[in-house]
Amino acid sequence: MSAPTMRAAVLTAPGECSVQRVPAPRAAAGEAVVDVERVGVCGTDVEFFTGEMAYLHEGHAQFPMRLGHEWAGVVRAVGDGVDPVWIGRRVMGDTMLGDGTCRRCRRGHQHVCARRQEVGIRGGRPGALAEQLAVPVTSLHELPDGVDPVLGALVEPGGNALRAAQAAELTPGDRVLILGPGTIGLLTAMFARAAGAEVHLMGQTGASLDFARSVGFASAWTEQQLPDLPFDAVIDATNAAYLPARALDLVEPAGRVVYIGLAGTPSQIDTRWLALKDVTAVGILSASPGLAATIAAYAARQVDPRPLVAATVGLDQVGAVLAGERIPGAGPGPKFHVDPRTR
Secondary structure, eight states: OOOOEEEEEEEEETTEEEEEEEEOOOOOTTEEEEEEEEEEEOHHHHHHHHTOOHHHHHTSOOSSBOOOOEEEEEEEEEOTTSOGGGTTOEEEEOSEEOOSSSHHHHTTOGGGOTTOEETTTBTTOOOSSBSEEEEEGGGEEEOOTTSOHHHHTTHHHHHHHHHHHHHTTOOTTOEEEEEOOSHHHHHHHHHHHHTTOEEEEEESOHHHHHHHHHTTOOOEEETTTOOOOOEEEEEEOSOOTTHHHHHHHHEEEEEEEEEOOOOSSOOOOOHHHHHHTTOEEEEOOOSGGGHHHHHHHHHTTSOOOGGGEEEEEOGGGHHHHHTTOOOTTOOSOSEEEEOTTOO
């Protein structure tokens, strides 16, 4: 009897993505197998598709690989040592899988473990752009009834955005400028608005700024249009190498700058101005510490990111999405979702 197989999107080289039949996962000890319902495609996935992702050049990842780290699904099976009560639960999962033994992991910082795996990204751990996914049960977060698969697959990017908004330490009446109206920038704006801040967004294209206005952010500007206002915090959610320095220029003395975007080339700030302006600078990597709070915020309807999803496609269209094609009939939002069950 042949081993069971499943459909998965496999990236075999830069620019080469196809749907293949691969062995279906089996739950190892401590793991769960999840039937994947929804997966988000993000900028990191695109960098792997183009071959620009640093992990490819640093030896942390290699082709062939299966992408997908923003996901939601239902637990199908569990391995040895896992309580079977997990079976049938609706879940999403942490991307960062620390080794569990190093000093960082023991201190609760598994997302910066030097030996970590990252689901669909690093260390050979297959991602969720497939019909099923196997992950450690310790990485799972149960989704309440009010958080459907669309929201579930938006928890991971939402956790990053929540942490960025929290790092800005916003209080009601504060004015925050968010650089970049992409998925992370808009999610950050939503969490900042929920905290009572006056939110401004800066972007480049008219279409992205128009979309930001359509979801309630009237103060959306190009760099040339940006009003001369005091910003208590500036959050850089872009990949532009010059904007980290611009963020420091724009923030008020004694304010905070938060860096969640990553440029493809080194960016620089003048630390003399950081000191002379008495500014606090914070870097954010990973949603891990913010996942539970993001689920709670979605469940309570404090933040509703559903309008960000432009379209949901099947595995056969993953390559086109990664290549930047605009799927016919897609809405104006920046995020594409994949339903692996769709043929």
